[in-house]
């Protein structure tokens with residue numbers, strides 16, 4: 001190309017190429033969400049599709065994001081020191097990993113890689129900056145590995161006791177649920193009750209798959225009016241396999257999803273079995289840890305023990321969307337209630353302090369009880385009286 | 386210069402070529418006509434727009450208005466067809482100081498897609514020899530003197546046989562010996578049939594080297610043609626040295642001339658008169674002077690010089706040294 | 708006119724194209740023959756050397772997670788030297804060397820005056836841009852390879868070498884770790900392609916090479932600053948520096964090529980946009996240097 005005049009076509013590429021690139025950058029996400037037209041199904045048919053799903057092994061990338069309107073705090077830093085001390089299991093360090101991770105998930109967005117090789121094989125990789133946390137579950141072994149500290153924790157499940165129960169207990173303490181849209185969806189499906197309207201939304205594409213959208217909306221008619229912050233919960237169900245691929249929780253009066261967990265890529269081939277066969281690196285510090293049994297009473301000399309004394313059992317009131325959980329004052333460890341972070345997070349309201357998010361409200365009454373639920377603050381205050 | 390054949394025989398032709406830098410007009414609508422086979426002097430004082438014109442001829446910068454044709458093809462539209470046949474030295478030589486002279490030439494030769502790789506070394510050697518730099522071929526250019534760089538710049542223009550050479554102030558920084566060498570180089574190139582377009586602010590150089598010339602002044606082309614044509618425009622004049630100035634003035638006035646008293650040295654005074662369109666022969670003037678009792682110590686009819694012509698065209702500040 | 712036989716000559720016969728891309732070879736040899744290029748490559752090689760020597764000489768061992776990533780593992784396995792050096796060099800040092808090379812491309816020729824001789828040779832303006840870009844891209848590759856290779860060599864010389872633990876906690880063989888090192892070098896090379904094109908564009912704007920170099924380096928610093936401003940999170944995925952440290956994904960098991968792809972897409976966008984700007988600027992530019 002030779003020298004060309006300023007007013008000739010020479011300047012055209014400088015205008016056209018950036019315009020095309022910007023247009024492509026904007027258009028591609030739209031195209032990904034281009035209209036999908038699947039054969040119509042009733043909500044019952046989609047629910048049946050989920051129930052009949054036989055997918056047991058898959059791998060994929062999951063993106064989780066939360067926009068709860070929380071003040072932006074470095075939760076992991078604030079919690080890992082003080083909160084871990086508050087919990088009786090903290091001596092072994094197993095819980096802080098699960099705990100801080102779970103707390104982290106309440107703000108911002110996160111990316112995981114998820115590998116599921118069957119009922120008792122799974123691996124979650126939390127991608128951190130120049131680091132990674134792994135949770136590998138393989139039969140009776142659970143490995144937690146944190147590359148930033150090069151520390152591994154080995155939990156052995158006692159197979160003689162009810163393996164299922166222990167597995168469930170373990171799962172409740174690990175962020176695996178939050179990382180797996182399929183399991184998260186199961187929770188919502190378990191909770192179906194008459195206060196919920198189920199409908200099928202517009203078909204879409206998630207992680208390159210065509211999906212039905214099951215939309216659960218709290219019933220708003222006069223007789224069964226529910227008082228909740230949740231606007232709706234949608235579950236994207238893969239039309240071919242019935243596997244839920246994405247869960248989106250919308251809060252009242254907020255357009256951005258309050259919580260969204262979904263696959264950005266998924267592969268239904270069984271992952272390489274070697275992935276679940278974790279051997280800690282030779283240089284890592286390994287901690288062996290037996291899982292505490294969920295039914296055994298603790299010795300009672302630890303503060304904030306979980307032994308089910310009458311005055312420490314949480315009380316559940318209400319039902320469905322407007323369920324309120326009340327934790328008696330005696331069940332709250334002092335380390336939690338005295339945590340300075342609490343002051344930062346909560347604001348003073350009538351009768352106590354409150355933490356309000358777009359989806360969940362927590363009310364700490366002046367007498368030390370804690371109420372929480374996906375309901376407006378007033379409902380909690382009413383329950384406290 | 387209007388005939389069809391002659392127009393086709395132009396190596397460079399511009400029409401209304403102009404270049405503005407902002408509000409400043411560097412080149413003001415020039416119509417250059419450089420015949421093929423000529424050695425064309427592009428003469429003008431510093432800042433008169435020579436380099437600016439050359440940049441436009443070579444497609445380095447874009448004309449504000451006007452058209453350019455080089456070797457019969459329009460520029461810069463046919464740049465890729467034209468430039469392989471043109472060798473150029475523009476605004477002084479420029480090289481990579483960290484490379485040797487020969488490496489610099491090889492580098493610039495690779496930039497020419499029409500230069501065969503196989504003969505590259507030989508051609509570089511030949512060009513260096515032609516400008517007398519063989520001995521310094523492997524020296525880094527930062528160790529070259531200004532004159533050596535100038536020679537290397539000319540060598541670069543000679544890497545391939547060219548139809549047109551454009552040399553912008555090729556003798557800048559050269560010693561008298563170097564200047565003579567450049568002159569003879571230009572003569573030998575012209576003898577091979579190459580058109581040489583050479584810019585200069587030195588009149589003497591142009592007079593000694595060129596067959597044609599054009600004169601630039603403050604961005605405008607003020608004269609153009611063969612050297613003979615340019616000289617013809619001036620007038621012959623009488624140059625008289627005499628102790629009897631008053632008598633001489635009287636006699637010359639009587640002959641219808643318009644004499645003036647010029648300088649006077651110790652004994653004699655000098656009287657100058659333009660001949661104009663009077664047809665007086667020198668012997669007739671001398672006869673009249675002698676008859677009028679004027680003692681003649683020196684008498685000459687001076688032919689017009691290019692120097693005066695250029696002073697007249699470009700103003701007194703013109704640099705006409707040497 | 709004496710030589711009338713030249714008068715009727717109206718058509719210039721077209722010379723055959725023979726040279727092709729010789730200029731690319733010349734460009735590469737000029738670039739890598741400059742002392743400045745060697746000095747920058749030597750400085751690049753110095754980063755892993757300094758890191759390794761410092762770890763070797765210090766008596767105290769680092770706690771896990773202390774210092775730059777992987778530094779605490781260096782004393783156990785020399786193969787980590789290269790990875791640590793890469794993390795250290797990416798934010799400033801590599802962009803600095805790329806800024807020097809890419810900023811110099813056109814402006815350097817302009818300031819020497821050789822640009823006008825290249826163009827009247829004639830080198831097509833587009834061809835010159837492509838060759839200059841190819842030279843800068845090659846420098847990116849050579850610089851990252853220099854870092855990787857010198858890291859591996861100094862690591863192997865000063866520390867034991869053995870199977871490498873990935874971020875996921877899995878262990879790979881020495882051979883595979885070398886293969887992954889090369890993949891990391893490829894990733895980092897691709898990462899720098901966008902910045903190289905930005906440098907080339909800036910270089911067409913000026914005749915002062917240091918100005919273009921400084922501006923390119925400033926652009927890379929500004930991009931990294933913007934990347935940490937939370938209010939601009941919509942912009943972050945489209946910053947050319949956003950995926951620079953994403954080569955960590957190549958150190959996970961199984962190998963995650965996702966960010967390699969995303970990074971490549973972002974870099975291609977920058978190459979296209981700034982390539983078009985450089986093209987438009989350069990083909991309309993008056994060469995007055």
Ligand SMILES: Nc1ncnc2c1ncn2[C@@H]1O[C@H](COP(=O)(O)OP(=O)(O)O)[C@@H](O)[C@H]1O
Nearest residue numbers: 406411429430431432433434435436437438995
């Ligand atoms: N890049 C430029 N910007 C502005 N003015 C310029 C530039 N180059 C040349 N000029 C002006 O154009 C005029 C002609 O310059 P030039 O062609 O270099 O003269 P010459 O070569 O005859 O000495 C001068 O007045 C000079 O100041």
Ligand SMILES: [Mg+2]
Nearest residue numbers: 435436476554
């Ligand atoms: Mg000049």
